[in-house]
Amino acid sequence: MNNLCVAHRGFSSLAPENTMAAFNMAMERPEVQWMELDVQLSRDGVPVVIHDFTLERTTNGKGRVKDTDWAALKLLDAGSWKGNNYTGERIPSLREVLDRCCGKVRLNIELKTQGDMYPGLPAAVIYEIRKRHMQHDVVITSFEPAALVEVKKLAPELQTGLIIDAKPGDLLAALQQMHCTFLSIGYTNVDKALMRQMHGAGIQVMAWTVDDKASMKKLAAIDSDVMICTNRPDVWEEAFEETSSRFFRP
Template sequence: MHNLCVAHRGASFAAPENTLAAFRQAMAFPFVKWIELDVQLSRDKVPVVIHDFSLERTTNGSGLVKDKSWDELRRLDAGSWKSPRYRSEPIPSLAEVLDLCRGKVRLNIELKTSGDMYPGLESAVLRQIVARDMEQEIVLTSFDQQALRRVKELMPELCTGLITDIRPADLSGRLSALGCSFLSMAYPKIDARLMAEMSEQGVTVMAWTVDQVGIIRSLASLHPDLMVCTNRPESWEQAMKRKSLIGNTILTVKRWLIR
């Protein structure tokens, strides 16, 4: 099918986000071809998979990710907040996630940083990717344009993408200047005109984050190459089935009319 399904932080409606449990559940859906995840650095420069800069929301820890060693982070419970079923589910390292997903599903890795918050983040992430020969299975994305520039300086050939929840007038020029061939955009900002412009520029677009079947179907109708990022892969499946059913019905009616 077109309109590829991207599992946002894994199957994060059902399982604790950005954990191996969430990634395994996402990979259990045969139509999930991409997983989106977030990466930061521990105090001792280990790339770790977690969204928030602080630990309180998704773990039993407190404080900032950047102030904790990998040994401290890996001992935290990142699952109980979601359900007792996931008690003691740990924060994964990027290395663990890459090993799980290599050759099975492609990854949209968001570099969670701002300014000089994480010196060396880009090179630490790239080392893990290159060590596994996964350059063709990855896109590195970020809100932080400096992070994207640093990635291109270190590895010009790697696919990078800008994340934005606004639609600036100079978007095409900004993407070109950054060397980005991927755009991760809040779904309300996406329309057919944007898709036509990005398609002409050779930029892949991903809409985030949408769980409602009707909205997924509406987005899919804008362009067949628009990727849809969702916490609920089952909603994507329902939307695509309905889209297929509607298309088949229209085709049947057309055939009947031209008899």
């Protein structure tokens, strides 16, 4: 099993998702070569790392991310919901995460948006990436095709990928039309036919979100190039060790 391990929102099964605690914990594990994270914009245009459009689930704040200034967002407690050990953990800015990860791990940066919710998001994210010369260390993904088209328009050098939890018949054509070279897809949609098609078009595939060994091993058997996105890098390591032991048993 040589499939790349992608830590979903960091080591999010143990630490609060999309926080520096989760990212640092993931980066301590040698099997984690990629991390996935979500980016939105504060009211004053700062790219911030948080999944939900609203603050209630993962912080002690209220309301929408887009309606809150960065000065207020960075004071919120984004860790207590996960456990007392994480009380005081904060929402990080994208620049903080990039500074921490630069040269150490590659990033799948999801633009968390719907329609024209964040018209300035692609440009703001591109600015932070280019500032650190990380163009070849990231892939920009989104459920929103228009956001991916905008990224390619502003930064043709960046790799982009569509996020989808389906397998429509025109998937390859849609990816090619958007100039995507990456596909982030719900893991139950991955099979050999899909991988043959994507391989033939030069498109990298990441399967999400896989937290059990049986599913990880099944994906590995389908294709060793499928990237496995997981909340549980520790389970990925167990699956890797069990699979490897079958082939290297003395």
